[in-house]
Amino acid sequence: MEILRVNSLTKVYNAFKGAKEVKALDGISLSIGKGEFVAIMGPSGSGKTSLLNILSGVDKGTSGEVYLNNRDITTMKKDEVTLFRRKNIGYIFQDFNLLDSLTLEENIALPLILDKVNPKNIENRVNELMSFFNIEDLKKKYPYNISGGEKQRVAAARALINDPAIVFADEPTGNLDSKSSNNIMGIMGKMNQDISSTVLMVTHDPFAASFCKRVIFIKDGKVKMEINSNGDRKQFFDKILEVQSIIGGVS
Ligand SMILES: Nc1ncnc2c1ncn2[C@@H]1O[C@H](COP(=O)(O)OP(=O)(O)OP(=O)(O)O)[C@@H](O)[C@H]1O
Ligand SMILES: [Mg+2]
Incomplete structure (x- = not known):
C-alpha cells in the first residue's frame, strides 16, 4: 500500500520579480509504501530540508503533487493541513523539541491533548508507548x-502517539556523537521492525542512512539514484559510500 x-515536485525560492531565484527542488517524484524505512540523502544544499x-x-x-x-x-488550506498533519504525521526533530515545563508523559501526550482525545484513551496510549520504549519509570520526570538517550526515546514515543501514517525525521543524527547516533537509529529501526511504522528521514550521514532499507539520493533538487539494502548494515554502508x-558532492 502506498503511503506517500x-x-x-518543484520548489523555487524567491519566485518573485527582482529577486534571484533558487530552484531547490527540480521535479522530484517518489513513492513510499507502508512499512518502509527510507533515507533521502544528498549533499548540503541539495534540497533535503526543502523536500521534507x-x-x-x-x-x-x-508545483507538483x-x-x-x-x-x-x-491543495489543502492552511487549517486543513494543520489538522491533517496532527492526525497523519509523526515528526522527530533534530534537537527533540521537548517542552521543559511539561513532564515526559505530558510531552508525549501533547498531540492527543490538543486533539481533545478522551483522557483514559490518552493514558492507555502513553503507557503503551512508554513501555514499548522502556521508559515507563520516567513518566513524572x-x-x-x-x-540524551532517554530524550530520544521520549521524542520517538511522542512521534508515534497519534498512530501516524508516516514518521518524518530531518537529520536525526545531526548534532550527535556516534554512540547517540547509533541509539536514535536503533530506535527508529525498532519502530519500523516491531510495529511496522513507515519512516522517512533525510540525512547526509551515511552511517544513519545505512540503518534504512532503501536510500534515495538527490542532488541539485533531482533524484539521481536509489539503492536497496540486502539486510546487512555494513555492506549497505559501503554501498552508500560508493554511490x-x-x-559526487559529498558534504
Ligand atoms: N527560505 C529560503 N529562501 C531562499 N533559498 C532557500 C531557502 N531555504 C533553502 N534555500 C536554498 O535552497 C537550496 C536547498 O536548501 P535545503 O535547505 O533544502 O538543502 P539541504 O539539502 O537541507 O542542505 P543541508 O544538508 O545543508 O541541510 C539551497 O540552495 C538553499 O540555499
Ligand atoms: Mg537541511
Whole structure:
C-alpha cells in the first residue's frame, strides 16, 4: 500500500520579480509504501530540508503533487493541513523539541491533548508507548532530568502517539556523537521492525542512512539514484559510500 506519492515536485525560492531565484527542488517524484524505512540523502544544499518541509505540510511547493494517504496536501488550506498533519504525521526533530515545563508523559501526550482525545484513551496510549520504549519509570520526570538517550526515546514515543501514517525525521543524527547516533537509529529501526511504522528521514550521514532499507539520493533538487539494502548494515554502508563517490558532492 502506498503511503506517500510525490509527483514532479518543484520548489523555487524567491519566485518573485527582482529577486534571484533558487530552484531547490527540480521535479522530484517518489513513492513510499507502508512499512518502509527510507533515507533521502544528498549533499548540503541539495534540497533535503526543502523536500521534507513540503512533504510534512510545513511549506508549499511551487508545483507538483504530494499525496499522503491518498490525499493531495498541496491543495489543502492552511487549517486543513494543520489538522491533517496532527492526525497523519509523526515528526522527530533534530534537537527533540521537548517542552521543559511539561513532564515526559505530558510531552508525549501533547498531540492527543490538543486533539481533545478522551483522557483514559490518552493514558492507555502513553503507557503503551512508554513501555514499548522502556521508559515507563520516567513518566513524572522533566526533560532536564533525563539523559540524551532517554530524550530520544521520549521524542520517538511522542512521534508515534497519534498512530501516524508516516514518521518524518530531518537529520536525526545531526548534532550527535556516534554512540547517540547509533541509539536514535536503533530506535527508529525498532519502530519500523516491531510495529511496522513507515519512516522517512533525510540525512547526509551515511552511517544513519545505512540503518534504512532503501536510500534515495538527490542532488541539485533531482533524484539521481536509489539503492536497496540486502539486510546487512555494513555492506549497505559501503554501498552508500560508493554511490556518494560516484554521484559526487559529498558534504
Ligand atoms: N527560505 C529560503 N529562501 C531562499 N533559498 C532557500 C531557502 N531555504 C533553502 N534555500 C536554498 O535552497 C537550496 C536547498 O536548501 P535545503 O535547505 O533544502 O538543502 P539541504 O539539502 O537541507 O542542505 P543541508 O544538508 O545543508 O541541510 C539551497 O540552495 C538553499 O540555499
Ligand atoms: Mg537541511
